[in-house]
Amino acid sequence: MPPLRTPSGPRPRRPVRRTLLAAALLTALAAVPAVAAGPRTQAPDRAPARAGLSSSAHQQVAHFYGAYIDAVSARNADKEIAAELRAFYLTPRFRSQLDAWERRNHADGVFRAQNTPLDFRVTPEDSAAGHTWTTVRLTWSAGKHPTYTYLTVRSDLRTGKISAISDRSDDAG
Numbered sequence: 001m002p003p004l005r006t007p008s009g010p011r012p013r014r015p016v017r018r019t020l021l022a023a024a025l026l027t028a029l030a031a032v033p034a035v036a037a038g039p040r041t042q043a044p045d046r047a048p049a050r051a052g053l054s055s056s057a058h059q060q061v062a063h064f065y066g067a068y069i070d071a072v073s074a075r076n077a078d079k080e081i082a083a084e085l086r087a088f089y090l091t092p093r094f095r096s097q098l099d100a101w102e103r104r105n106h107a108d109g110v111f112r113a114q115n116t117p118l119d120f121r122v123t124p125e126d127s128a129a130g131h132t133w134t135t136v137r138l139t140w141s142a143g144k145h146p147t148y149t150y151l152t153v154r155s156d157l158r159t160g161k162i163s164a165i166s167d168r169s170d171d172a173g
Helices: 013-036 053-073 079-089 092-105 168-172
Strands: 119-128 131-139 148-156 162-167
Touching: 053 079, 053 119, 053 131, 053 148, 053 162, 079 092, 092 162, 148 168
Parallel strands: none
Antiparallel strands: 119 131, 131 148, 148 162
8 A cells, every 4th residue: 555645845734723722622511411411320230330430530541641642743733732632631739740840850740751652551440539540651652562551530520520630659658
């Protein structure tokens, strides 16, 4: 199959930015009715972390990481889209904590790294005290023996917004 051709000259960034942001926001807004519906009764064979509101919060984490990786790994990475995604998906308090972490560590606080991962996987964890936790596995290399790092992401059940991200090594001690 021949490679796809792209038009020569500068790419029009504005429509691409709007399209990416609109897609991310529409995807996120699709999960809002589930959050607004309130708690659901739990089926006896379902674990609390997988029932009710927590599942939509986990979906929000997956939507955020998918859109954020796309935004920062694009050929002409657009910092404005990344900032807009952070504004939409992260709590204001956490955004300021993340900015401080990034200044201290000279890395992207969403990934806890200086590079952009190739892929990610989201796994729901426990929920308690108005929060739910999600494990995010970031894939850094391909091939026979890929390299992974694991993050713990905390979300507020009431808003569905991400309120903390920590490296698994931060959780241990």
